[in-house]
Amino acid sequence: MGEVDPAFIQALEHRPKLSTIEAQGIPVIDLSIFDSNESSNLSSIQPLKAGVEGRQRVNLVEEIGEACKNWGFFQVINHGVPLETREKFESAARKFFAQSTEEKRKVRRDEVNPQGYYDTELTKNVRDWKEVFDLTVKNPAVIPASYQPGDREVRESVNRWPEYPPEFREAFEEYATEMEKLSHKLLGLISLSLGLPENRLSGFFNDHISFIRLNHYPPCPIPHQALGVGRHKDGGALTVLAQDEVGGLEVKRKTDEEWVRVKPTPDAYIVNVGDIVQVWSNEKYESVEHRVTVNSERERFSIPFFFNPDHHVMVEPLEELTTEQNPPKYRAYNWGKFFATRRRSNFKKLDVENIQISHFKI
Numbered sequence: 057m058g059e060v061d062p063a064f065i066q067a068l069e070h071r072p073k074l075s076t077i078e079a080q081g082i083p084v085i086d087l088s089i090f091d092s093n094e095s096s097n098l099s100s101i102q103p104l105k106a107g108v109e110g111r112q113r114v115n116l117v118e119e120i121g122e123a124c125k126n127w128g129f130f131q132v133i134n135h136g137v138p139l140e141t142r143e144k145f146e147s148a149a150r151k152f153f154a155q156s157t158e159e160k161r162k163v164r165r166d167e168v169n170p171q172g173y174y175d176t177e178l179t180k181n182v183r184d185w186k187e188v189f190d191l192t193v194k195n196p197a198v199i200p201a202s203y204q205p206g207d208r209e210v211r212e213s214v215n216r217w218p219e220y221p222p223e224f225r226e227a228f229e230e231y232a233t234e235m236e237k238l239s240h241k242l243l244g245l246i247s248l249s250l251g252l253p254e255n256r257l258s259g260f261f262n263d264h265i266s267f268i269r270l271n272h273y274p275p276c277p278i279p280h281q282a283l284g285v286g287r288h289k290d291g292g293a294l295t296v297l298a299q300d301e302v303g304g305l306e307v308k309r310k311t312d313e314e315w316v317r318v319k320p321t322p323d324a325y326i327v328n329v330g331d332i333v334q335v336w337s338n339e340k341y342e343s344v345e346h347r348v349t350v351n352s353e354r355e356r357f358s359i360p361f362f363f364n365p366d367h368h369v370m371v372e373p374l375e376e377l378t379t380e381q382n383p384p385k386y387r388a389y390n391w392g393k394f395f396a397t398r399r400r401s402n403f404k405k406l407d408v409e410n411i412q413i414s415h416f417k418i
């Protein structure tokens with residue numbers, strides 16, 4: 057990237073320490089019990105009558121609940137996603153990013169269609185040291201035509217397919233199918249952990265506008281001053297992330313607000329609850345701030361799956377989780393408009409603060 061563009065330089069207080077200790081305690085949760093009897097419904101859990109397996113299932117739900125409450129982040133293993141599917145897609149991503157900038161820009165995203173390649177994203181108005189490729193899971197996806205609140209027009213967003221590598225599309229489609237399955241499992245477990253029926257939240261995801269992002273963080277000559285992704289919270293419901301063995305993801309630990317590194321675990325997925333779960337749960341669970349550091353020697357790859365409801369969903373605290381003593385903490389907001397507004401500020405340097413759920417706080 058030659059002479060470093062000042063747009064990448066973080067304000068002093070946001071620069072990474074790079075000596076950060078790896079987090080002890082980000083829970084690693086084993087999902088194998090979920091698959092051991094696929095046909096049985098987790099919501100039939102009855103702690104008193106349960107046998108060994110039933111008890112394990114209750115424990116799993118409790119573990120998920122504790123992880124969401126204490127960390128907002130956890131890792132899952134034995135999740136049922138074939139390693140082969142992940143490796144095939146990771147390898148296609150590496151091949152794509154290894155091409156010339158000119159080649160990659162042929163499938164560049166623009167302000168009308170947000171899918172495709174992009175290398176100038178801003179997080180909180182500072183440039184991220186990365187290049188990305190965005191893909192909608194439902195292809196086409198129905199999204200609002202603009203971020204403007206009065207505009208009810210919608211349009212379809214479609215994927216752009218690179219010519220190279222030729223297996224890119226198939227690898228993506230197989231991976232996306234697995235991510236949808238895993239995300240629905242996780243959503244069910246989170247519902248149960250909130251004391252709700254397993255399928256309480258699934259109706260919000262009929263025409264979901266989830267997307268998958270390929271992140272490539274090239275080696276950076278100024279890793280003390282720049283970030284791969286600046287501090288942020290994910291705006292959707294859940295994020296399910298595959299990271300490679302390099303490491304760089306940091307999470308703001310809830311107990312002491314220190315930035316701690318999420319240690320890469322082979323074949324694990326990192327899950328974090330997004331802003332929407334924070335609102336649905338009326339803040340029983342919180343969306344936690346995170347960021348990505350870069351280093352001067354090694355490139356890094358990661359693949360988040362952002363599990364996002366249908367664009368028309370009005371997000372508000374779930375009725376079952378509010379009472380007179382615990383009234384709703386947020387006003388309802390339209391998810392599609394929130395998403396479109398956030399995307400706009402990632403594209404353009406704006407003078408206003410990025411849209412946040414705090415703007416809907418009662």
Ligand SMILES: O=C(O)CCC(=O)C(=O)O
Nearest residue numbers: 271285299305348358360
């Ligand atoms: O690359 C990572 O580890 C995380 C990326 C991330 O937080 C994001 O794209 O929202």
Ligand SMILES: [Fe+2]
Nearest residue numbers: 288289290346
């Ligand atoms: Fe994120």
